Amino acid sequence: xxxxxxxxxxxxxxxxRKGLRVEVDGVPYVITEFNFxxxxxxxxxxxxxxxxxxxxxxxxxxxxxxDTLKKPDLEERTMRFSHKESDHFIFMxxxxxxxxLLDKVLGDNQYFLFEDxxxxxxxxxxxxxxxxxxxxxxxVILETEPGARGNTATNTLKPAKINGDFEIMVxxxxxxxxxxxxxxxxxxxxxxxxxx
Amino acid sequence: MRSPHLERARLQGLQPAxxxxxxxxTAIRSWFxxxxxTEVETPVRLPTPALELHIDAEPSGxxxxxxxxxxxxxxxxxxxxxRIFQIGPCFRxxxxxxLHNPEYTMLEWYRLGTDYLDIMAxxxxxxxxxxxxxxxxxxxxxxxxxxxxxHAGWNPVEAxxxxxxxxxxxxxxxxALPRDTPVFVMDxxxxxxxxxxxxxxxxxxxxxxxxxxxxxxxxxxxxxxxxPVEQRQRFELWAQQRQASGAPxxxxxxxxxxxxxxxxxxxxxxxxxxxxxxxVLAGAKSLDxxxxxxx
Numbered sequence: 001x002x003x004x005x006x007x008x009x010x011x012x013x014x015x016x017r018k019g020l021r022v023e024v025d026g027v028p029y030v031i032t033e034f035n036f037x038x039x040x041x042x043x044x045x046x047x048x049x050x051x052x053x054x055x056x057x058x059x060x061x062x063x064x065x066x067d068t069l070k071k072p073d074l075e076e077r078t079m080r081f082s083h084k085e086s087d088h089f090i091f092m093x094x095x096x097x098x099x100x101l102l103d104k105v106l107g108d109n110q111y112f113l114f115e116d117x118x119x120x121x122x123x124x125x126x127x128x129x130x131x132x133x134x135x136x137x138x139x140v141i142l143e144t145e146p147g148a149r150g151n152t153a154t155n156t157l158k159p160a161k162i163n164g165d166f167e168i169m170v171x172x173x174x175x176x177x178x179x180x181x182x183x184x185x186x187x188x189x190x191x192x193x194x195x196x
Numbered sequence: 197m198r199s200p201h202l203e204r205a206r207l208q209g210l211q212p213a214x215x216x217x218x219x220x221x222t223a224i225r226s227w228f229x230x231x232x233x234t235e236v237e238t239p240v241r242l243p244t245p246a247l248e249l250h251i252d253a254e255p256s257g258x259x260x261x262x263x264x265x266x267x268x269x270x271x272x273x274x275x276x277x278x279r280i281f282q283i284g285p286c287f288r289x290x291x292x293x294x295l296h297n298p299e300y301t302m303l304e305w306y307r308l309g310t311d312y313l314d315i316m317a318x319x320x321x322x323x324x325x326x327x328x329x330x331x332x333x334x335x336x337x338x339x340x341x342x343x344x345x346x347h348a349g350w351n352p353v354e355a356x357x358x359x360x361x362x363x364x365x366x367x368x369x370x371x372a373l374p375r376d377t378p379v380f381v382m383d384x385x386x387x388x389x390x391x392x393x394x395x396x397x398x399x400x401x402x403x404x405x406x407x408x409x410x411x412x413x414x415x416x417x418x419x420x421x422x423x424p425v426e427q428r429q430r431f432e433l434w435a436q437q438r439q440a441s442g443a444p445x446x447x448x449x450x451x452x453x454x455x456x457x458x459x460x461x462x463x464x465x466x467x468x469x470x471x472x473x474x475x476v477l478a479g480a481k482s483l484d485x486x487x488x489x490x491x
Contacts, residue, residue: 035294035295036293036295037295038296039366040362040388040413040416041248041249041250041416042250042358042388043250043358043359044290045363045366062363064359156208157201157205169205171202171205183198186198188199188202189199189201190199
């Protein structure tokens with residue numbers, strides 16, 4: 001299988017946003033928090049929390065508007081999720097070659113995986129560093145309080161558990177056993193899946 | 197597209213914040229009415245925006261959306277309006293974050309024949325209208341010199357370095373400001389004067405203050421610069437610096453400069469971010485919690 005190779009290029013501070021993958025000192029990171037500060041009448045400062053795609057550790061760094069960051073040299077390949085071994089998630093390509101990712105690198109994405117889920121795995125210098133899930137995935141609600149019917153004025157959302165005890169906010173009409181669609185880009189409830 | 201159920205729940209959750217905003221606006225208008233102020237509305241769409249070193253304007257056709265109503269309000273002051281205030285939208289290109297929205301609401305007020313200490317007294321009196329501030333004693337007044345000497349180990353008033361000043365302000369001084377009380381940070385280096393006048397008798401200090409609450413900047417005030425020569429020099433310096441850094445350069449507001457040249461009495465004024473005021477009164481950490489529709 002031929003992977004897609006993205007050419008390295010620079011991002012300027014105005015391109016920075018949550019979810020952007022960047023490279024600092026040869027290490028690929030994803031921006032997990034982004035804030036814009038302007039001290040008094042001064043120049044803008046961009047505060048980013050960067051999460052290493054190698055070990056999942058995070059740190060905060062400030063940038064000025066003319067600072068740049070490298071676009072990481074990432075290769076992307078399609079594979080399927082196989083299984084989990086303690087804190088490792090195992091993916092397999094079409095030749096049954098295995099690739100491993102740590103749970104803290106996957107973040108909330110780990111709860112949205114399901115067996116045989118097709119994902120795009122990103123590589124950095126031959127190492128698997130991150131995945132992109134299908135935009136929408138389906139999950140069964142394992143646990144939620146029964147919703148009060150007809151009450152649309154207040155509290156129109158409630159917590160509901162999917163696998164791994166992961167909680168997601170859903171509308172009141174969602175019941176235990178229902179299947180919902182989740183937007184993996186935001187981790188939010190997207191829709192109810194009606195069974196035919 | 198986001199689930200309309202989530203969007204509806206978000207808007208419903210904002211109800212207490214929007215009610216608080218209404219109460220704040222009512223209290224503000226009542227205070228200004230009691231103080232004998234005239235509420236004014238100046239143009240939102242301008243042929244040229246107020247030139248500042250680090251503020252970019254949003255173009256609107258062949259004009260610009262205002263970044264501040266300041267220059268028009270000063271033209272009213274120069275014409276003799278002695279107490280004016282305005283509440284209205286301002287636009288700053290590219291400013292988006294927990295404490296910034298490209299479109300936001302500004303409260304500005306000005307008094308003729310006063311200096312920044314009078315505006316400080318106004319601010320204190322206005323803040324007493326809001327219970328969450330729990331103002332029993334006077335708001336602490338801390339000078340930039342004292343704060344930097346204590347928390348950053350140098351004096352930006354004696355030897356200014358813009359990059360170091362901004363960095364230390366954000367990373368050392370603001371986090372060290374007293375909590376749970378409003379604070380005035382005052383007497384800025386003249387290089388960070390913006391549109392404020394120099395302190396009579398100590399020309400390296402600008403008569404400027406900022407109001408903070410829990411490390412969040414709420415308002416910025418000046419004894420206004422009324423000298424047309426120095427005002428033009430500052431505009432021209434910022435235009436050069438903007439050009440050098442590749443930022444768009446706007447034509448000078450010659451109507452404003454002409455009003456200064458004709459003569460303007462001493463005056464002082466303040467710009468207060470209304471959305472941020474509501475945010476801190478609500479105990480919120482982000483404008484997301486108090487603004488219904490964010491860009």
